[in-house]
Amino acid sequence: MKTYFRLLSFASPIGKFAIPYIFTTLLHVVFNTLNLALLVPLLTFLFDTTKKGRIYEAPDTLWDIMGAFNYYSQEINRTYGTYGALQFICIIIVISVLLSNLFKYFSQRIMENLRIHTLLNIRKTVFENVMGMHLGFFNNERKGDILSKITNDVQVVQFTVTGTLQVIFREPFQLIAYLIALFGISYKLTFVSILFIPVSAIFIARLVKSLKNQAFGSQASFGTMVSNLEEALSGIKIIKAFNATSFITEKFNKENENFSEIGRQMAKRQQLASPISEFLGVVMVAFILLYGGSLVLSGSSELTAPAFIAYIGIFSQLTRPAKALSDSFTGINLGLAAGERILELVDMKPAIQNSKKANAVSGFDYAIELENVSFSYGEKIILNEVSLTIPRGKTVALVGPSGGGKSTLMDLIPRFIEPQKGRVLFDGKDIKEIEMDSLRAQMGFVNQESILFNDTIFNNIAFGKTTATQEQVEAAAKIANAHEFILKTDDGYNTNIGDRGVKLSGGQKQRLSIARAVLKNPPIMLLDEATSALDTESEKLVQDALNKLMTNRTTLVIAHRLSTIQNADIIIVLDAGKIVEKGNHNELMSHNGLYKRLIEMQTFSE
Structure with missing residues (x-):
């Protein structure tokens, strides 16, 4: 009873x-x-x-x-x-x-x-x-x-x-x-x-x-x-x-x-x-x-x-x-x-919750830092005492073999997961002491798999931003190189794209995802670069949109293609949960290490 x-x-x-x-x-x-x-x-x-x-x-x-x-x-x-x-x-x-x-x-x-x-x-x-x-x-x-x-x-x-x-x-x-x-x-x-x-x-x-x-x-x-x-x-x-x-x-x-x-x-x-x-x-x-x-x-x-x-x-x-x-x-x-x-x-209570002393943040000033961060699934170690600084305004690329811990490292920053050891700092403050909604409000996301909803193009771009106007949505679509193909659809911005965007091509879906991130206009971008599965023409359009998106922003990107990597300010090479190399493209190419071998093989995967 x-x-x-x-x-x-x-x-x-x-x-x-x-x-x-x-x-x-x-x-x-x-x-x-x-x-x-x-x-x-x-x-x-x-x-x-x-x-x-x-x-x-x-x-x-x-x-x-x-x-x-x-x-x-x-x-x-x-x-x-x-x-x-x-x-x-x-x-x-x-x-x-x-x-x-x-x-x-x-x-x-x-x-x-x-x-x-x-x-x-x-x-x-x-x-x-x-x-x-x-x-x-x-x-x-x-x-x-x-x-x-x-x-x-x-x-x-x-x-x-x-x-x-x-x-x-x-x-x-x-x-x-x-x-x-x-x-x-x-x-x-x-x-x-x-x-x-x-x-x-x-x-x-x-x-x-x-x-x-x-x-x-x-x-x-x-x-x-x-x-x-x-x-x-x-x-x-x-x-x-x-x-x-x-x-x-x-x-x-x-x-x-x-x-x-x-x-x-x-x-x-x-x-x-x-x-x-x-x-x-x-x-x-x-x-x-x-x-x-x-x-x-x-x-x-x-x-x-x-x-x-x-x-x-x-x-x-x-x-x-x-x-x-x-x-x-x-x-x-x-x-x-x-x-x-x-x-x-x-x-059921979520394993990750706001602490009672958590405070909101309203902006991003100088850096995101990882201090001796370790993470594992059961006995399998994914990250092993990783330390990393992502300065404000810089583009940091994560590269390495599949299973190296790139996606896990990225998920730590918006606190989708928590490290078993170490800390993640946002402007010097442990993210456990920051309200999660305010933390994530400072970040935009573009995933390798485009996550779209069975709704209109307008509502997918304006997702989470109920006050967005038609002009704002169109401006974001233009930056993402999506405006032209949107106008060619049956009802323009009012076109329903079907379940998970099934009515659109891969490149079109990615450009809508980028437009959504552009409209949010956050100071930090987390990009699981989405060009690896696209044809050459679509890749160029999406890459151009990504470049516009990263301008004047702090960006952490999981890189799959040379076009993104060579322009990054800092490149982090992860292997078996550890940072094995760090530097810009030219520096790492001169080291004749793992990064150079990956570039030569062009086998960047998540």
Whole structure:
């Protein structure tokens, strides 16, 4: 239940919904029960049993509703006759039904607003927490599982956990109201009848317990299946190129069958609750007919024929709230399992956070420094006591064989990752003491893989800068050599570029990425140079845009091509996590070391 109440905490302020819901629900329950209770005076006067000489006295308390109706119906009968009393009862029943349904409508509207409000807060909290996680989290988690938790699991919570709110708040009141009415008609018959209830409760409890483990397995299996689907759609080109369609299909189908089998087993147990509860209900009604019928046939004054018929009518309705409660408890474990998966994301804290003493920075003055920085993934050392200074206004190029630690070194500067040893200083201040948003606001990024969104060209360039004007976006595009090809698209800057920019060429995507960085206009640029996979013509356009981008800025670039390297102020050669050479192009070429061999082979890779 701890999980359930935690999920309900997202309904805050719950009093805004709970108080009016309880009020309208109680009124609905009162009038709904009254509709059935009025069967007694209705049948009494319909069959004219008042001729038998029974006299109803005025009730002593306000709680004796049945006594009050019988008394006033009797008085109306004396004044206006039996038909007049029948008219009076029918009018009261119509009014009672109207009010019952009116308050039911209001209560359902309130509960629906509460459900939507709760789910809105859950989705908002989960997404915000996921977006606040450090990059390492996304490297370790399956994207499909995250998608499953944010989408499917939230939907499951919607239709189980929050769906039971209405049942839990309304049905117990309705159950109590029916029992009060039944005790009012015949306390002996009711006392004996409710002895059957514990039998049903024991069965439902055992069924609920058996569903719990299967519910967890179902959600985990669905997450795996969505992960397989996401990977298949993302890598469809490679799948077809390597003739791996059957392998991927078999992998997906295997998990699909596992998920379906768990669903069948859960459905079997869930659906078992309904027929057994109905069977137990019929057994109870049969017993009532036998015992109650014997009281009527014996001429007992406690239970008349009209009262017995009304009793059966009310008791038949008693099983409805009881069944609704049992069904909600059999299904709630699926929702709780989904809820726990959601709360895992909510409770997860990013490994990299702002310290309480962190301060914002508003500019960049003189240098970024790495002091004896070491970083490793498990036992694999990526950087080993690296020390480096990146002066303001200089272009520093990182070169070296693949796996040398270039990308890791670059990721340390915006604090995407943190070193296990050493410090990264920004203008002499440890970046752990700087607010991450303000630190990253001083930096622009252009990656080797162009990260674009399924949106317009304008919105991709203006990404993260909601106040950008058309003139500013066009100016950035011109610097990035993108303006001309943009004008040739169907709708110019309003052209949608598709998922991940699929409608554009590699060079066009890179130029949009550069335009985005130009518009941000930061003092520091971090470039994973993106010309290595382009054709010669595209490379020239992109390289020219990069040169414009680096003008009058501090730039750290992972270099792949000679055109970028030879113009760098400082070239850092990384090999096996260590700086093995340092200098400008001419100096390093004269050393006849690793740099010269790399230049001669032209094998610069990340």
